[in-house]
Amino acid sequence: MPVVETAAVSPTCPTEIAVRLTGVTFGYDRARPVLRGIDMTVPRGRLVAIMGGSGCGKTTILRLIGGQLRAQTGTVCVAGEDVGALDREALFALRRRIGMLFQFGALFTDMSVFENIAFPLREHTELQEELIRDLVLMKLNAVGLRGAAQLYPSELSGGMSRRVALARAIALDPMLVMYDEPFAGLDPISLGIVGQLVRRLNDALGITSIVVTHDIYESLKIVDYIYFVSEGRIIAQGTPDEVRASHDPFVRQFVDGQPDGPVPFHYPAKAIGREFASHVR
Amino acid sequence: MFADTIAGALRRVGAATLDSLARLGFAARFSVAIVMHLPGAFRRLSLTLREIYFEGVLSLVIILVSGLFVGMVLALQGYDVLTRYGANESLGILVALSLVRELGPVVAGLLFASRAGSAVTAEIGLMKTTEQLSAMEMMAVDPLARVVAPRFVGGIISMPLLASLFSTLGIFGAYLVGVRLIGIDAGSFWGNMQAAVDFRYDILNGFIKSVVFGIAVSAIAVFEGYNARPTAEGVSSATTRTVVASSLSILALDFVLTVFMFRGVGV
Numbered sequence: 001m002p003v004v005e006t007a008a009v010s011p012t013c014p015t016e017i018a019v020r021l022t023g024v025t026f027g028y029d030r031a032r033p034v035l036r037g038i039d040m041t042v043p044r045g046r047l048v049a050i051m052g053g054s055g056c057g058k059t060t061i062l063r064l065i066g067g068q069l070r071a072q073t074g075t076v077c078v079a080g081e082d083v084g085a086l087d088r089e090a091l092f093a094l095r096r097r098i099g100m101l102f103q104f105g106a107l108f109t110d111m112s113v114f115e116n117i118a119f120p121l122r123e124h125t126e127l128q129e130e131l132i133r134d135l136v137l138m139k140l141n142a143v144g145l146r147g148a149a150q151l152y153p154s155e156l157s158g159g160m161s162r163r164v165a166l167a168r169a170i171a172l173d174p175m176l177v178m179y180d181e182p183f184a185g186l187d188p189i190s191l192g193i194v195g196q197l198v199r200r201l202n203d204a205l206g207i208t209s210i211v212v213t214h215d216i217y218e219s220l221k222i223v224d225y226i227y228f229v230s231e232g233r234i235i236a237q238g239t240p241d242e243v244r245a246s247h248d249p250f251v252r253q254f255v256d257g258q259p260d261g262p263v264p265f266h267y268p269a270k271a272i273g274r275e276f277a278s279h280v281r
Numbered sequence: 282m283f284a285d286t287i288a289g290a291l292r293r294v295g296a297a298t299l300d301s302l303a304r305l306g307f308a309a310r311f312s313v314a315i316v317m318h319l320p321g322a323f324r325r326l327s328l329t330l331r332e333i334y335f336e337g338v339l340s341l342v343i344i345l346v347s348g349l350f351v352g353m354v355l356a357l358q359g360y361d362v363l364t365r366y367g368a369n370e371s372l373g374i375l376v377a378l379s380l381v382r383e384l385g386p387v388v389a390g391l392l393f394a395s396r397a398g399s400a401v402t403a404e405i406g407l408m409k410t411t412e413q414l415s416a417m418e419m420m421a422v423d424p425l426a427r428v429v430a431p432r433f434v435g436g437i438i439s440m441p442l443l444a445s446l447f448s449t450l451g452i453f454g455a456y457l458v459g460v461r462l463i464g465i466d467a468g469s470f471w472g473n474m475q476a477a478v479d480f481r482y483d484i485l486n487g488f489i490k491s492v493v494f495g496i497a498v499s500a501i502a503v504f505e506g507y508n509a510r511p512t513a514e515g516v517s518s519a520t521t522r523t524v525v526a527s528s529l530s531i532l533a534l535d536f537v538l539t540v541f542m543f544r545g546v547g548v
Contacts, residue, residue: 066419092421106416120420123427 159190
C-alpha cells in the first residue's frame with residue numbers, strides 16, 4: 001500500500017490528537033483579520049463539523065490545516081506535526097496522509113473517473129497497474145460508483161462528482177479527510193447519500209474527518225462534535241444533542257434559520273436617515 | 282479637501298506601484314520555479330508529448346494554411362515590384378529570405394500565441410478557478426511540475442517546428458504562384474534561392490528566433506494562467522493579456538534579435 005512518510009514530531013504538538021489549533025489568527029491583509037484566536041481540537045477517529053455563515057473563515061481553517069496558508073500567530077498541529085514549521089518536502093509528506101474533498105469536487109476534467117482516482121496512487125506509489133485498477137474499483141465501489149469508472153466528470157451529476165471526489169480523497173488511505181462544503185447544491189437524495197458516506201467511511205476506515213458546512217440538519221445527523229465560527233471566532237461548540245438544546249442566540253439563529261439576530265440581516269451601513277433624503281438637508 | 286484628493290491620488294499611485302512590484306516579484310519567482318522543474322517535464326515525457334500534440338499538432342491547420350497564403354501573396358507582390366527592376370528571376374530569393382528570416386518566425390509566433398498560448402492560459406486559469414490546482418497541491422503533487430512545466434516545454438518544442446513548416450508552406454505557395462501561375466522559370470526560382478540562402482546566417486538565425494519566441498509565448502501563457510484571478514472574468518482577462526503581451530514581445534524581441542543577427546545588412 002502507499003508509502004507513509006513521517007517528519008519529525010514537534011514537541012509542542014501531541015501525537016494522540018489528530019488536529020489541534022491553538023490561538024490561531026490569520027488575515028489576507030492586516031486591516032481585515034479572517035480568524036482571530038481560534039482554539040480547536042479534533043481527536044483521532046472523530047467526525048467534527050465546523051459551521052458558520054458564508055465568509056466567516058471556515059474554509060480558511062481547512063487551508064491552514066492543509067498548510068496551503070500559514071497562521072500569522074498560534075500553532076496548527078496535525079498528527080503531531082506543527083504545520084507552520086514544516087518545509088515544503090515535509091509538508092508534502094504530511095499531505096500524503098490527508099485527503100481533501102473540495103466544494104465542487106475539483107475533479108480533473110481531462111481525466112476519466114477511473115484516472116482521477118488512480119492519479120494519487122500513480123503519483124505516490126510504485127504499484128503495478130493491475131493493483132491500481134483493483135484499488136480504484138474498490139474505492140469506487142465504496143461510494144457506489146464502480147459502474148461509472150469510464151465516465152468523464154462532465155457526464156456526472158453534482159452528487160456523483162462529490163462521491164468520485166470522496167473516493168479520490170480516500171485513495172491513499174489517509175489518516176485525516178477534510179470536506180469543504182460537501183453538501184452544497186445537492187438534491188435531498190444525493191445529500192443523504194454523501195452524508196451517510198462521510199459517516200460510514202469515517203467509522204469503517206478509522207479516519208478522522210473535518211466537515212466544513214452550513215447544512216445544520218445533515219450535520220446534526222452525522223457528526224460527533226460541532227464548532228460554530230462567526231467573524232473569525234469560535235462562538236459556540238458542543239455535541240449534536242448539546243446544540244439542539246442550546247439557548248445561545250447565535251446557535252438558535254443558525255439552527256432555526258432566523259434571518260435576523262446576532263448575525264444581522266443588514267450589511268453595516270450608514271444610518272438610514274442619513275442615507276436617504278440627504279439632498280433635503 | 283484638496284489635501285485629501287492629493288493624498289488619495291498618492292495612495293493609488295503607491296498601491297499600483299506596489300502591485301506591479303509584487304507581480305514582478307511573483308513573475309521572477311515563478312520563472313525560477315519553472316526552470317527548476319524543467320528536468321521534470323522530460324521525466325514526465327508522456328505529459329510533455331501530450332502538450333506537443335495540443336499546442337503543436339492542433340495548430341497545424343492554421344499555421345499551414347496561413348503559411349501557404351502568405352507565400353502566395355508574397356510572390357504576387359514581390360513579382361510586381363521585381364518586374365519594375367527586371368529582377369523577377371530573384372523572386373525565389375526574396376520569398377525565401379523574407380520567410381526564413383522574418384515572416385516564418387514572426388507570423389507563426391503570432392498565430393501560435395493566438396491559437397496555443399491563449400488555450401494554455403485558459404486551461405490553467407480554469408483549472409485554478411475550479412480548484413483543480415489546489416486539489417493537486419493537497420494531494421502533494423506540485424502543479425508547477427505536473428501542469429505548468431510540460432506545457433512550457435511543449436510550447437518551446439512546438440514553436441520552431443511550426444515556424445519551419447510555415448516557411449516551407451510559404452515557399453511552396455510562392456512556387457505555385459511564381460512558377461506555376463506567372464510562369465517564372467523553375468530552375469532560376471530554385472537555383473537562385475539555393476545560392477542566396479545561407480544555412481547558418483539565414484536558416485539558423487530564423488530558427489533561433491522561433492525558439493526565443495516559443496520561450497516568450499510559453500512563459501507568458503503559463504504565467505498568466507497560473508496568476509489568473511479565479512473567476513470567469515479573471516480567466517478572460519488573463520487570456521487576452523497572453524495574446525497582447527505575447528504579440529508585443531514577439532515584435533519587440535524580433536527587432537532586438539534582428540539587430541544582433543543581421544548587423545551586416547547596414548544597421
